[in-house]
Amino acid sequence: MNSEKLKIAVLGGTGNIGEGMVLRLALQNLMTEGVKNEIIIGSRSRETADEAAKKALSELENCGFNTSGITITGSTNLEAAQAAEMIILTIRFDNVLPLLDEIREALENKILITPVVPMVKEGNLFIYKPPEEGSAALAIQKRTPASTKIVAAFHNIPAGKLKDVVKCKAVHHALVCSDDVEAKKKVMELTQHMGCLKPLDGGPLQQANTMESLTPLLINLAKLNGLKDLGINFS
Amino acid sequence: MNSEKLKIAVLGGTGNIGEGMVLRLALQNLMTEGVKNEIIIGSRSRETADEAAKKALSELENCGFNTSGITITGSTNLEAAQAAEMIILTIRFDNVLPLLDEIREALENKILITPVVPMVKEGNLFIYKPPEEGSAALAIQKRTPASTKIVAAFHNIPAGKLKDVVKCKAVHHALVCSDDVEAKKKVMELTQHMGCLKPLDGGPLQQANTMESLTPLLINLAKLNGLKDLGINFS
Structure with a gap:
């Protein structure tokens, strides 16, 4: 029955951004045009992951959605x-x-999405601190099998807006970059119907450093200008 | 009669962005709340600068403005x-x-605004290529007198929208960063009434690298997604 659904693993899905991603992905199953999917929250502990899954379902129910x-x-x-395609x-x-070393075998031929941002706090503000490869995305690519299709995306979505599935009407741009054209297209399709994001092609994976560096910028701009949960739009 | 006007030098004011900046700054003199100013276009050749000044004035006249x-x-x-305060x-x-070496003495105690973006073209796309100091802004700071107040701003304004003084209604965010709080405030005030920009405090000058890197991102996003003259908004 679920055989045609895209199996998506959200590793670290018990965290702030993870929670929001799970809710937004789940809601696609209620939309005509959304990518039909089955979500598996991954965590170090199965119990924590189980609890997060139950919490997400009950949050959606509490918001009045038919789950x-x-x-x-x-x-x-x-x-x-292992179970997921994405x-x-x-x-x-x-x-x-x-973690990539631990799960390496399960990554063969899969689409691996990284919204990961290496940053450090200096004083009151955040600074982008990429590894020597130039970006988290390139470091991840180096550490995974050659058959793994790395896609950098979802760096610049404010967790608050992502999680607020009922009220949030704001639509922000989501930059997606990858060296694998097909994988990039799939992730852009997935993004199209998350209810709050418009995908933009960000080019090859080498461009991921700029996307990653936008996250500390957004946090800093919010702090410096008395704003909150900033997203980005290009026009 | 012009004694209270802010004297602003636009060095390289004969180029694409320079032209747009000159027009936008000039228009402030027609607005109630704009910063009243006198613009001096700088160029290697006085004749080229003179011609650019005449061209800017006649463009404004042709658009129907009282110059x-x-x-x-x-x-x-x-x-x-030498003549300018900014x-x-x-x-x-x-x-x-x-150029900074040539004009070094004239920079003492002045506000020096850098929208400069070090980038190179690789294949079809642009790559941000900062100098070893970490950004053009920090390299400029190192090369100027200690009394010069460096402000990084105006990196991410599409020249086409800046120059289109009549039709352009788009309002984009302009990030402004500096270690000198007073100078930053002055540049933010200047930005407020350019007719197309809303200033945002970008923090200290160390943050300039992210702002500079947004310019190749905007150019690349436009090219990759069939868009044009992209600016940026945070919300």
Whole structure:
């Protein structure tokens, strides 16, 4: 019955951005044009992942959505990655590379989405601090099998707006970049019906550093100008 | 009679962005709340600068504006910098550092605005290529007197929209960063009434690298997505 649904693993799906991603992806199953999917939340502990899955479903129910066509389950990071065709890394950069080693075999031929931003706090503001490869995306590419299709996306979505599935009407641009044209197209399609995002082609993976560096910029601009949950639009 | 007007030198004011800046600054003299100013276009050749000044005035006249209260003159880069209280560098990065050596004495205690973006073309796309200091802004700071107040601003304004003084209704955010709080405030005030820009505090000068890197991103996004003259908005 679910055989045609796209299986998406949200690793670190118990965190702030992960929670929002899970809700937005789940809602696509209620839309005519959304990408039909089945979501597997991955975490170090299966119990935490299970709880996050239940919480997401009950949040959607509390908002009045019919969740009978929505599947969200919890699992370990490894099992989630094994089961999925598309994997999203909503994990801090410090923890990403060790995790990739753990789940390496499960990444063969998969689409791996990185919204990961390496940044540090200096004083009151955040500074983009890419690894020597030039970006988290390129470091991730180096650490994964050659058959893994790396797509950098979803760096610049304010978690607050992502999670606010009912009230949020703001539509921001989501930049998507990858060296794999087909994988990029799939992620852009997925983005199209998340209810708050318009995808833009960001070019090849080498461009990911600029996208990653926008996240500390957005946080800093919000802090410096008394704003909140800033997203970005190009026009 | 013009004693209270802010004297602004636009060095390299004969180029694409320079032309647009001159027109936008000149128009402030016709607005109730604009910063009243006198514009001196600087160029390597006084004749070229003179011609650019005349062209700007006749463009404004052709658009139907009353230019009797607008002063735009041409001069050499050095004399323009000497005469001005605020200096804008609308010059390619390659040419900026040698010019700063030439006009060094004229920069003491002045506000020096850099919209300069070091970038190179690789294949079809542009790549941000900052100098070893980390950004053009920091390289410029290193090359100027300690009393010069460096402000990074106006990197991300599409020249086409800047120059289109009649039709352009688009309002984009302009990020302004500096270590000198007073100078930053003055440039933000100047930006407020350019007719197409809303200033945002971008923090200290160390943050300029992210702002500079947005320019190749905007050019690339336009090319990759069939768009034109892209500006940026945060919300």
